[in-house]
Structures are given as structure tokens and as C-alpha cells.
Amino acid sequence: xxxxxxxxxxxxxxxxLGILALLKRKDGLSVGDIAREIKLSLxxxxxxxxxxxxVAILDKEQVSLNVFYKLPxxxxxxxxxxLTIL
Numbered sequence: 148x149x150x151x152x153x154x155x156x157x158x159x160x161x162x163x164l165g166i167l168a169l170l171k172r173k174d175g176l177s178v179g180d181i182a183r184e185i186k187l188s189l190x191x192x193x194x195x196x197x198x199x200x201x202v203a204i205l206d207k208e209q210v211s212l213n214v215f216y217k218l219p220x221x222x223x224x225x226x227x228x229x230l231t232i233l
Contacts, residue, residue: 150202175217
């Protein structure tokens, strides 16, 4: 039950839903690319991405100085449902 609550809390934000919709279309983007696409500062975008990654909604990979985010291959059932309606 706690896992469901954490996932729902992370999804309960229009910016984070926008990030998921973006990564559904263009998987594997850097923080800077995501910030530009959703028209948000790097700092705010990083915070939103950290929330999503902390509950395994997103996978992250550091390559040199850049951090790239993508949807996991097998996301939580709630996330799969949300992705179908985004």
C-alpha cells in the first residue's frame, strides 16, 4: 500500500506528468533537454526528475557530466496505466 501511495504522490503534479508524456515520445533525454522541452528551469526540472526517479518511475543514467532519464522497461502498473492516457 505504501508503494502505491508514493507512486500516486509522485504522479500528482502536472509538471511531472508532462515529463512522463515527453519521455513517452522521446525516451532517453538529458535534464537540459527535458527542461527546454517543458520550459522550466534546470533546477526545478532536476527536482521533479529526482522525485520520479526516487520511486522508480524513471531510470537515470549518468554519462560523463550529463544525466539522462528514460522510462524503465517494466514500469509500475499504475505508471503503465497513466502512460496509456497521456
